[in-house]
Amino acid sequence: MSHLKRLEEESIYILREVVACFKNPVMLYSIGKDSSVMLHLLIKAFYPQKPPVPLLHVDTLWKFREMIEFRDKRVKELGVDLIVYSNPEGIKMNINPFVHGSKIHTDIMKTQALKKALDKYQFDAIIGGARRDEEKSRAKERIFSFRDKNHRWNPKNQRPELWNLFNTHINKKESVRVFPLSNWTELDIWQYIKEENIPVVPLYFAKKRLVAEYEGAEILIDDDRVPEEIKKRAKEKMVRFRTLGCYPLTGAIESNAKNLDEIIEEMKLSKNSEREGRLIDKDQEGSMERKKIEGYF
Amino acid sequence: MREDLLRFITCGSVDDGKSTLIGRLLYDSKKIYEDQIQQAKNETKKYKNSEDEIDFSLLVDGLQSEREQGITIDVAYRYFSTKKRKYIIADTPGHEQYTRNMATGASTADLAVILIDARKGVLTQTKRHSFLVTLLGIRNIVVTINKMDLVNYSKERFFEIVEDYKKMFEKLKFSLPYKDFHTQIDYIPISALKGDNVVKKSKNMNWYDGEALLSYLDNVKILKSNFTSFRFPVQYVNRGFDFRGYAGNIASGEIEKDDKIIIYPSKKESFIKDIIYPINPENKTFQKSKAITLTLKDEIDISRGDLITKEGEIQPKFNDSFEAMIVWMDEEELQNREYILKIYTKETNATISRILFKKDVNSWEKIESKRLRLNDIARVQIDLSEKIAFDFYEKSKKTGSFILIDKITNNTSAAGMIVGESTKHKKKRIYSPSEIALNQFIREQFPEWGCKSIEEIEE
Numbered sequence: 242m243s244h245l246k247r248l249e250e251e252s253i254y255i256l257r258e259v260v261a262c263f264k265n266p267v268m269l270y271s272i273g274k275d276s277s278v279m280l281h282l283l284i285k286a287f288y289p290q291k292p293p294v295p296l297l298h299v300d301t302l303w304k305f306r307e308m309i310e311f312r313d314k315r316v317k318e319l320g321v322d323l324i325v326y327s328n329p330e331g332i333k334m335n336i337n338p339f340v341h342g343s344k345i346h347t348d349i350m351k352t353q354a355l356k357k358a359l360d361k362y363q364f365d366a367i368i369g370g371a372r373r374d375e376e377k378s379r380a381k382e383r384i385f386s387f388r389d390k391n392h393r394w395n396p397k398n399q400r401p402e403l404w405n406l407f408n409t410h411i412n413k414k415e416s417v418r419v420f421p422l423s424n425w426t427e428l429d430i431w432q433y434i435k436e437e438n439i440p441v442v443p444l445y446f447a448k449k450r451l452v453a454e455y456e457g458a459e460i461l462i463d464d465d466r467v468p469e470e471i472k473k474r475a476k477e478k479m480v481r482f483r484t485l486g487c488y489p490l491t492g493a494i495e496s497n498a499k500n501l502d503e504i505i506e507e508m509k510l511s512k513n514s515e516r517e518g519r520l521i522d523k524d525q526e527g528s529m530e531r532k533k534i535e536g537y538f
Numbered sequence: 539m540r541e542d543l544l545r546f547i548t549c550g551s552v553d554d555g556k557s558t559l560i561g562r563l564l565y566d567s568k569k570i571y572e573d574q575i576q577q578a579k580n581e582t583k584k585y586k587n588s589e590d591e592i593d594f595s596l597l598v599d600g601l602q603s604e605r606e607q608g609i610t611i612d613v614a615y616r617y618f619s620t621k622k623r624k625y626i627i628a629d630t631p632g633h634e635q636y637t638r639n640m641a642t643g644a645s646t647a648d649l650a651v652i653l654i655d656a657r658k659g660v661l662t663q664t665k666r667h668s669f670l671v672t673l674l675g676i677r678n679i680v681v682t683i684n685k686m687d688l689v690n691y692s693k694e695r696f697f698e699i700v701e702d703y704k705k706m707f708e709k710l711k712f713s714l715p716y717k718d719f720h721t722q723i724d725y726i727p728i729s730a731l732k733g734d735n736v737v738k739k740s741k742n743m744n745w746y747d748g749e750a751l752l753s754y755l756d757n758v759k760i761l762k763s764n765f766t767s768f769r770f771p772v773q774y775v776n777r778g779f780d781f782r783g784y785a786g787n788i789a790s791g792e793i794e795k796d797d798k799i800i801i802y803p804s805k806k807e808s809f810i811k812d813i814i815y816p817i818n819p820e821n822k823t824f825q826k827s828k829a830i831t832l833t834l835k836d837e838i839d840i841s842r843g844d845l846i847t848k849e850g851e852i853q854p855k856f857n858d859s860f861e862a863m864i865v866w867m868d869e870e871e872l873q874n875r876e877y878i879l880k881i882y883t884k885e886t887n888a889t890i891s892r893i894l895f896k897k898d899v900n901s902w903e904k905i906e907s908k909r910l911r912l913n914d915i916a917r918v919q920i921d922l923s924e925k926i927a928f929d930f931y932e933k934s935k936k937t938g939s940f941i942l943i944d945k946i947t948n949n950t951s952a953a954g955m956i957v958g959e960s961t962k963h964k965k966k967r968i969y970s971p972s973e974i975a976l977n978q979f980i981r982e983q984f985p986e987w988g989c990k991s992i993e994e995i996e997e
Contacts, residue, residue, distance in 0.1 A: 244543040244624040246827060253816060253829040254773070254787045261774040261842055261883070285816035286785070286829070290778045319819065373615045380614040380629075399612070401638055401867050403645035403953045406880050406941045410948040424626055426617045438820045 245433050252279075252421040253286040254405060255384060256368070259419050260286075260293055262409035263366035266419075269355075270296035270323065272308045273485045274430055274441050275370035275422055277315075281439050282421065284319060294368070295322040299358060301350035302327055303338060303487040305463055311442045324362070328354035338489045339468050346487070356392050365411065368419045374426045384423050390414035428508055435501040445504065447481040447496045458492025544755060547628040547643045547676070549667035550653030555684045559653065559730035560616060560629055563752065566737040567618045613643045622756040637670065637899060637913040641865045641953060644674035645939070648760045651680050651751075656689045656727070660702040666899045668707065672714055672721070673863060673915070675935055675955070677761040679723045682751060686743065687729040693745040696727045713902035715863055715917065715957040716932040722761055726751050765933045767791050768799075768848035771882035772840055776831055783814060783831040784840055786883065789936035791848065793832075798849040801840055802856060802927035807849065808836040843884030845927040845937065854927040854937060859960040861894070865915050868944065868951035872910035876923075877951060881940040884926060888942065892919040892962065910952075919960050931955035 259266050268283060270276050283292045298312060316323045331349040338346040359367065373380050383399055385407045400408050411417060422430070434441060452459040453467070453475040460467075461482075462475050467489070480493035481504075498507045550556035616627040628643030630636070644650065650671040654664055671679065681703055689695045707723065726735055727746055734740035735750045749757070768791030776783040793799075797810045814831040815824040832846070840846075847853060866872060872890060879888035894917040895904035910916055931938035942952040969977075969992055980989045 246825065247543050249816070250787055250827055250829045253827075257774045257785055258883075281819065284819045287776060288814065288817050288819075288831070289781065289783075290776055374617045380616060381612045396612075400950045401642045401953070402950075403642050403941060404935065404939050405646075406882075406939065406953075408880070408941060408943050408948070408950045410878070410943055412948065424615070424617070426619070426624075428619070429624070437818055440820070 245429060245436060248425055248429060249282065249285075249433070251405075251424065252282045255407075255419060255421040256283055256286040256294075258407055258409065259366050259368060262407075263417075265362070265364050266294050266366040266368065267297045267324075267362065267364040268294050268368040269370070270298050270312070271370065271485075272298065272304070272312045272442060273370070274434060274445065275372065275425075277439050277441050278425075278430055278433055279368070279370050279422060280315070280319070280321070281437060284321075292321060295324055297324045297326065297358060297362075297364075297367075299351060299354045300325050300327045301346070301354070301487050302332070303346070303350070303466075303489060305442075305444055305461065305485060305488045305491075307444050308442055308485055311440075315440065324358075326354060326358040326361075328357055337466070338487060339466070339471075343490050346490070350487075359392060359416065365416050366409075366419055367416060368421060370422050371420050372422050372425050372427070372430075373420075382420065382423065384420055385409060386418045386420065387411070388416045388418060392416070394418075428505070431501065431505050431508060435505065442485060444482045444485060446500065447479055447498050447503075449477050450480050450493065451475050452478050452480055452493050455489065458490075459495075460491065461488050461493060463488040542623050543626070544623050544649065544758075544760070545626040545628065545647045546649040546651055546755070547630060547640070547647040547671065548651045548653065549630065549640065549671065550684075551661075551663045554653040554655050555730045556629070556653055559651075559682070559684065559728070559736065560627060562730050562733060562736050563627075564616060564618050566733070567620060567752070613639045620752065620756055625755065637666075637865060637915070638867045640667065640670045641674055641867075644671045644676055645953070647671075647674075647676055649678040649680065649755075649758065650676045651682055654681060654683050654699060654703070656683050656685045656692075656695055656699065659699050660706055662900045664703070665706060665710070665902070668710055669713070669899055669902060672710065672719070673955070675716075675931060677719070677721045678758060679721065680751070680754060680758075681723065681725045683725065683727050684730055686727045686734060686740075687732050691727070691734075691740075691742045693743070696725075696746075700725045710902065713897075715955075719932060720761055722758075724748070724754065724758075726754060763933055763935070765790055765852075765929070767851035767853075768793050768797075768846075769854070769929070769934060769937050770832070770846040771884070771937070772842055772844045772846065773883045774842060775840065781833075782837075783833050784846070785831040786829075788828045788830060789882065790934055791851065793848060799834070800847050800849055800853070801838065802845040802847065802854065803925055804838070804844075805856075806838050808834040808838055811835045843882075845882065845884070847927075854929050855959065856925055856927050857959065858922045858925045859891075859919065859963070860928065860956050861917060861919050861958040861960055862940070862954040862956045863897075863915065863917055864890075864910075864942070864952045864954040866910040866912060866952050868947075868949050869912055870944070870947070870949070870951070871912075872951075876945060878943040878945055879920065879922065879940050880943060881926065881928060882937055886926060887923040888920050890918045891921045894918060917957070918954075919962065920954070921960075928956055930957060932957070 328350055336346055336349050371379055383402050387400060388394055451462045453462060453471045455471050462472060478495060479497060481496045481498060482491060482493055496507060498504045548556050614629045616629055618625050628647055630639045630643040652667050683696055683699050726748060727743055728735040728751060730736055734742055737750060737752045739750045769789040771786050771789060772784045773786035776785050793810060795810055800807055811833045815827050816829055817824045876887045876889050878885050893907055896907040896914055896916045898905055899915055929937040938956045940954050941950050944951045974992055977992050981991060
């Protein structure tokens, strides 16, 4: 399948361009399937040396437990550097998505936390795993996407991007977000994971799990913080997750896909987009675009 | 199963039905999901005050600010795949003021789909779109004549437009800066709205014996330049204990172990010691790839931006001046100062020393001009602060294209394609007395810097 090879070549080129042109780059590592592919490409790009880029995980403290286990295991196996950051203010305020809602939780524990982490470490290039096929407002995103000193994205003032000639010039305090997987689709990601034998969090595979209905989604009873009235409704179901985020905000789908082949087959037949399970995208119309302007990835 | 990647650009004006065509391709190839369709249905009600089932353009138009204005203002990329190919569509708006976006979308495309409204025929914008995509080096064009349902699926009307387009294109060829530019142009009568000849062959046009658009795209052979000389821009020097490799993507040609190579700009020679392909960390296997790391047999000082070529093959031009077609992309017009020129992985200082002529994108006439503004296209002479290796764009896109970056705003001000060698000598830089004194001072006080004298440079 030569198209995966071509996507790989393009992504490796982008990753090397970041390291060659920026002083202090970082890769956002969200532990999901796209991050797994990005990390794999990062190691390939700089072989035989260790990648000269640390990983940053913005931990909202509400991620699935299996995600955190997987993160720590992978980092050890691959010998890469990982920075974990949680918003100290959010910790103080005891932000809880069940109490404060998805909007406040996402804003404080994700968007604000990311901005704070970037300010603290002064990263000038932040590599992220977003893909253009994920959502309409992403379709026009550049591969090297410029952010002002307040980390804001201005959809009307983006640099034209021609050929593979990326403009990497920025002033002090400004930064770029770089998306090496821009041209990959969800199907490409899974096919590549299969072809390259890349480990992913087991939550992607169907299994009997204890889930309960919450705000229109089936969420996993992942720990004791789930309120009693939701727990009461919990039932065991054969489910898997198409995307991974904070467990109270990520809906499971009923599925029997237990391995990569079955996931790929299911995807080809799927009638809904992968973001459908994400509660945070539905707050309001155009909400992804709005979040991006504010500094969300 | 052979699966390949085809990138194409769609060019059409506001009412040509471009969004409908793309929406139809995505919808019929099942790339649009039900939740997205539901969202588009809700928005159809909101923005169009229409109870129509679904407005395809809302399905594909991305940003809220644009939707509210009802226009597409930027390049959007869409994805779908068939059993044969993966497709990336660069969806660009057709308004005159958006030459910049069309050039952007065309720069990475292998093929252009040009839409013509069957009622209107070949218009000024058809000329503009055809000029821009060929200027950017696209050799495969599919002219889709849309809204055939509104001309009663008329065979005569279709062939009339085909003839008009052919005549137009004959003239266009002479206004391109390329000498040996072969193209493949095909024509398909469609109705994007009704679905005729988009994914399925239409029963309404039995007189048409060609393929529907999608199967055409699945089978079309992409014409490329026949340039096969090895070009490897050094992107990143990968250093470690006891290791020094040169990482980058092969721009053209092939290389093997023990091949003799030449490094520009130093013109030093060496041999390939090893080619390192990206190794899978999970199982330590690798496949051939364009993304490689080279090691050499000699210890030579090589840095990012150097170009490695193979001995015995066609060598690049090596000069500090050339002529190029450029598209001005900055809100701020051309200034009489230095810009940063980025060509492959190399950056250097550049000035536009001469505007030979500006080109009208609609009439293709040459216009004399001293100024360049947003969306202008011009043939210019570019002078550089040092000699660099380059090829003509027609031969090698990757070593013949560049961007100009504004040193003050950091904007991408222009994109260019190298089309010729300079006919006039580069203007000599004039040094002020203080610069001459500074040069002398450095040479006397810091001989260990190895600073050249100004006279030496001027020779």
